[in-house]
Amino acid sequence: MPTAISLFTGCGGSDKGLVNAGYQVVMANDIMPYAKEVYAANLPETDFRLGGIAEITKFPPADLLAGCYPCQGYSQGGARDATRKINTLYEEFGRALRAIRPKAFIAENVPGMARSNNRHFLDSQLQNFGTAGYNVAFPKIVNGAEYGLPQERRRIFIVGIRSDLGIEYQFPNPTHGPSLKPIVTQADCLSETDRTWPHGDFYDKTFHWYYLSRDRYRGWNRPSKTVLANARHMPLHPMSPPLVKVGPDQWKFDGSADEARRLSYKEAAVLQDLGGWVFPDTASLMSKYKVIGNAVPPILFQRVVEAVPQEVSNA
Template sequence: MRQVRTISLFSGCGGSDLALKRLGYNIVWANDISQVACDTYSDNIGPVIECGDIADFESFPGAEFLVGCYPCQGFTQGGRRSWGDSINYLYQQFDRILRTLSPKAFVVENVNGMAFGVNRRLLNNQICRYRLAGYRVKWQVINAQDHGVAQSRRRVFIVGVRSDLDFIYTFPTPQFGVNIGRRLVTQRDMLAGMPEWPVGDFNEEPFHWYYLSRRRRHDWDEPSPCIVGHWRHVPLHPMSPPLKRIHTDKWVFSDKGPARRLAYRECAALQGFPRNFIWKRGTVRERFQMIGNAVPPPLFQAVVKNLEKLW
């Protein structure tokens, strides 16, 4: 496949763009508002990212492909979950740039909370806007564990192809799981050989009542629970004692063995980042945020790969 000129918006530390590089796409411009994320992106993807509020940018290089993973705090179960939150409307900036560039195709990723309840109105609005911009649009909720990520993580993907092009996009089918005859990638697979107690790399605060209101620990031979951006809420390491449910929203440890949350490098591995990805920017807390907010590279790669015949 030839190198397709690509622009990446709300790029974060580069999870989506690492996938694009692996597929041979030519990222000509990227953007994020977080300086720490931009610096991490530059360390790993390259010096093509500009830091700042996307609303302040008016001109862009030409591109055939546009990708964006706009922030999702208003939709996620781990966030504020406020339908009226202004951060929920950053898709309008994506729509503005989509209409400016008129690329052949685009891909958007966001949390699956966008697809349910009152948030569904916002998803429908996005789809309507993108169709009015001249695109055939499809969307689907996909679980990262079905595509080689050692984590149960459901995300909404919106894919659009310009209406004047003779190409119909189809979402990837699961490649891992019982029905496929190929076992899921597990925490044991991804965490093998990593330090057992990496002091300074994980949150050592006590496990408060809210933390133990849900099952935060999965076994070694399971995928991890969803990796989130807040370091207090990341899952337990599988070396921790099993949890026992004693009430609707209350879990306790089954014994008094050592327990800890996952370290940030472990979270990165469970997101599908390679171990040589450079995490030297910001505080440990900021690294957790970058990693938890990122798109798992193998998942994004699976979605984008099905566009290759378009080019």
Template sequence: MVKIQERGRGKFKPAPDYDLDQVKGVLLEKIEEEMQLTIDEPNTYDFEELHYKANKANIVSLFCGAGGLDLGVELAGIDCILGADTVSDAFKDKEAFNSIRGEGLFHHVYSNDFFKEALETYQKNFPSEVFTHNKDIKKVKQFPKGDIVLGGFPCPGFSEAGPRLVDDPRNFLYIHFIRCLMQVKPKFFIAENVKGMLTLGKGEVFRQIVQDFSAAGYRVYHKLVNSRDYGVPQLRERVFLVGVREDIDFEYTFPNPTHGESPLLKPYVTLKEAIGDLEEDPGDFFEGSYSTIFMSRNRKKNWNEQSFTIQASGRQAPIHPGGIPMEKVDKDKWIFPDGDHNNRRLSVKEITRIQTFPDWYEFSDGGNEKMSKNGRLDKIYKQIGNAVPVQLGRAIARPIAQWLYQNAYKEEKAMEKVSLHEHGQNGVQTIK
């Protein structure tokens, strides 16, 4: 796509073809512009407000949203200590999970997002000692130190669903992720984005992104994965970039699928398994008519399948699997044979499950009573739809957690035992 200097709905026009040299020139120009846009202003937080733990891998989270990736990484870190089955059982209950959160390898220090309600959600579900920063990342002058940087940088400009502009300014927020890496120099980073970033500009955009991350001093591993292959009841393809600092002797390998049609794998998780028990009590859901665009294709899976991708919009939420399947009656036209009134969008409780957040996870709608119910609900749909499915984040982070456990955590525990012996203490020591 190219941008035409016109106002109105027709300003985005498809380019007949891409000249890769021209695309690269545009990218380099936009990267330089993005760096110049950074406002050099004092930090709005004091580094002394940050809480670090010397015996943990400290996390800095950018574009943290509601915390799906952060929670998945945290789970991976507890798995190494207590075992995945034990953690999964505790995860079902907020009180039980909070009782084991301190046992893991990871510790969240700083989380940033510009979406106020998403950050409020993060605050409701993560320990109060995490510093949450509601600020435009372009205006964060200095990022705090950390061992791991996480972030799903915003992706509308890469999406295959909308106009895909090579020079869309939303495509360049990843530069500030890289700026953080260059300041902080963490051991690892994990970044996530939509499938469309792979093909924008005939792949030149993605090649430039990988090159930029590599130039910050990291070996970059990338892969397109489908969340249903890791126990998520949803067809959701996303690109992950994992970086390992060049001086660290660790070769990251993406985890093999745990679920699939092979007899060697667990079966895919179905909608019936995930949300079947909510059929009589689904909770609130976005209400209203369905647009012509919405009805241009099938939006309804059956109980034995996985959900369509959960979008960051209540109006675009998939239809609940109950009742009669949708029927195609013409090109780009589907209907509900049993009528619109017998079909509803998936509820907030249901998409929370489909994105593998626990039932106890609390979402903020901003508390604006003057806003319509649909308006408040849409803020929650947006948070959930933008999130990395928790169990997918857990799987992607597990190889890093295992390496840290084998190479750092055990060494720390050994040093702790030596220190206890040398100081003659009787089994109790607090590491600050």
């Protein structure tokens, strides 16, 4: 069985994708205690080391390194300050890459990183991984909905193969969309007949002006909007009244706001392909939403991993 090390592991979305693709995750790391609790409840065999990445000086050998270093500086939901220190965590990923020398690596991040004003950060990452001895494929922005996820989720992937292997990585083609398999919708995975209000499982504070500055609604017959890590910005459940535009960055409910609610954390998990994943009740609702919104949907990571050439996965 090929082996993988996972950094910036979160609750294990990417790792579920690795496991589904046939990898054994031999080590994982994250700084957030609740992420470790969720991970341990679902993938107990992995050696999950809790703490800051900078504290880790020794790594076991592995065929593949996966890591979705944080991205607050680029994220639409974050402060969008590209100078924040958190944006240099890719250097820690580069350090691990040099120490482990896996046959391949995969990193995932928000697409804002490819915007022209952030482009120098993306270039620094590509240079860092290139000088570590990897052939880095030109980064690709993919939409989870085109790979069978019931959610519009655009993310950038950076994949590199160790140069001495002399092979190149090709991103997988979409599997869902026009003339492909039908796009998976919210109706396909959330129950249209379930009109319950799962109190305690969803963020029920008022819809403030910032929430209503964007369209947060998608109907049953479409994938959901992006599931974010911040509970306040969680998309609307499709049983809510739609939003109509009433001005620049201003939306209002086409019906009563009392009939609207955000997705519960369990529904958000389903839309992130984490249905059935256990989220222990040891943390707040906000923490549950956070690890779910931070996750890489397993189906998407699996597709990217499966496209890694066999020379890598032949352990």
